[in-house]
Amino acid sequence: xxxxxxxxxxxxxxxxxxxxxxxxxxxxxxxxxxxxxxxxxxxxxxxxxxxxxxxxxxxxxxxxxxxxxxxxxxxxxxxxxxxxxxxxxxxxxxxxxxxxxxxxxxxxxxxxxxxxxxxxxxxxxxxxxxxxxxxxxxxxxxxxxxxxxxxxxxxxxxxxxxxxxxxxxxxxxxxxxxxxxxxxxxxxxxxxxxxxxxxxxxxxxxxxxxxxxxxxxxxxxxxxxxxxxxxxxxxxxxxxxxxxxxxxxxxxxxxxxxxxxxxxxxxxxxxxxxxxxxxxxxxxxx
Ligand SMILES: [Zn+2]
Ligand SMILES: [Zn+2]
Numbered sequence: 001x002x003x004x005x006x007x008x009x010x011x012x013x014x015x016x017x018x019x020x021x022x023x024x025x026x027x028x029x030x031x032x033x034x035x036x037x038x039x040x041x042x043x044x045x046x047x048x049x050x051x052x053x054x055x056x057x058x059x060x061x062x063x064x065x066x067x068x069x070x071x072x073x074x075x076x077x078x079x080x081x082x083x084x085x086x087x088x089x090x091x092x093x094x095x096x097x098x099x100x101x102x103x104x105x106x107x108x109x110x111x112x113x114x115x116x117x118x119x120x121x122x123x124x125x126x127x128x129x130x131x132x133x134x135x136x137x138x139x140x141x142x143x144x145x146x147x148x149x150x151x152x153x154x155x156x157x158x159x160x161x162x163x164x165x166x167x168x169x170x171x172x173x174x175x176x177x178x179x180x181x182x183x184x185x186x187x188x189x190x191x192x193x194x195x196x197x198x199x200x201x202x203x204x205x206x207x208x209x210x211x212x213x214x215x216x217x218x219x220x221x222x223x224x225x226x227x228x229x230x231x232x233x234x235x236x237x238x239x240x241x242x243x244x245x246x247x248x249x250x251x252x253x254x255x256x257x258x259x260x261x262x263x264x265x266x267x268x269x270x271x272x273x274x275x276x277x278x279x280x281x282x283x284x285x286x
Contacts, residue, residue: 003250004064004259005279006030007272015045015100016052023060025273026280029259031066031106034096040072040085042092045099054101064103064259066145066216069093073107075127076156078114083127086110090131098135098142104215104259106145106179109156109166120156125169128176137175145179145215150231151188158188158229160208167209178209181218181263182245183234189227192245202254211254219246219262219279235264235271236278247282 006027009018015032022030035042057063073090077083090107097105107128112120128144146166151158156166163178170176182192190204191197205214221239224230237243250260264275 002028003280003283003285004029005250005261005276005283006062006259007262007264007276008032008068009272014049014052016049016056019053019056019060019062022062023056025276027276028060028062029064029066029261030062031068031261031263033070034067034093034100034102035070037068037070038072039070040089042070042089042096045096047099050100057101064215065101066104066106066259066261067093067097067100067102069105069107071108074110075107075131076110076112076115076120076124078112083123087127087131090127091135094132094135094137094142094144098137098140101140103141104143104145104177104179106147106216106218108147108149109163111154112156113154117156117162120154121162121166121169124156124166129171129174132174143175143177143215145177147179147181147218148184148188149181150184151229152231153229158184160205164208164210167213177215178213179216179218180205180209180214181220182241182249183218183220183222183239184231186222186226186241186245187224187228187230189229191226192249193226193241195248198245198248202252206254212257214255214258216259216261217249217255219249219260220264221246233264235267236262236275243278243282246279250279250282251284 006029223232
């Protein structure tokens, strides 16, 4: 099996264009938004686009397709209104992911400001269970991936334990897995950088979320220091993490089944291609 390495791509010109872009820059997996990440309203998926996307992915062997949920969705908001809008919007995200044939839909667990963490956890699980209720995901391979966060105050998912707790509270049959983000892990305080620290961090990941549940690693270097709780992504190898954690991760047999996707800044033309190239250069065979 070839290592799956890619990046978050824009969808200007239609979602299928992102497959062509992935192929052009040497990526064999990628992530997109299926609607504007800062607007509640989302148009329905164009079936011609979805069909074209399936054809191109098959032709170029590009996958898995990962969709990132809109930033507005907060499934554990203290506000009933925001929470209801979020459940509705997240259901739309799942519907669009299924229509596009996406394998994974990444979700940040949200902010429980105004509540206790336990109340937030309960609301998040309840909202996700409601959002997927009755949708035809069976047999598609589709999974919702709960992403660990940078650990900012009131944000759910700032530790592996919290991600594991949420996963455990979802309906037993729910198609759920985990997305871990290198930058979030680092700024949340875990040691990804030293060799011993990396091993200890992965031991903790294995003991909480479990290795098999992790389907996607977001590969981002960090602008901020370890433990800062500041979520600012940096180009691979140019931040406070450096290139070595990515080499370890990409060659870690416990994550051989994962897709590795950068969400690095686009400061200059070609930055996406460069970050993919750097990640690929860390794997001897790719
Ligand atoms: Zn991420
Ligand atoms: Zn981030």
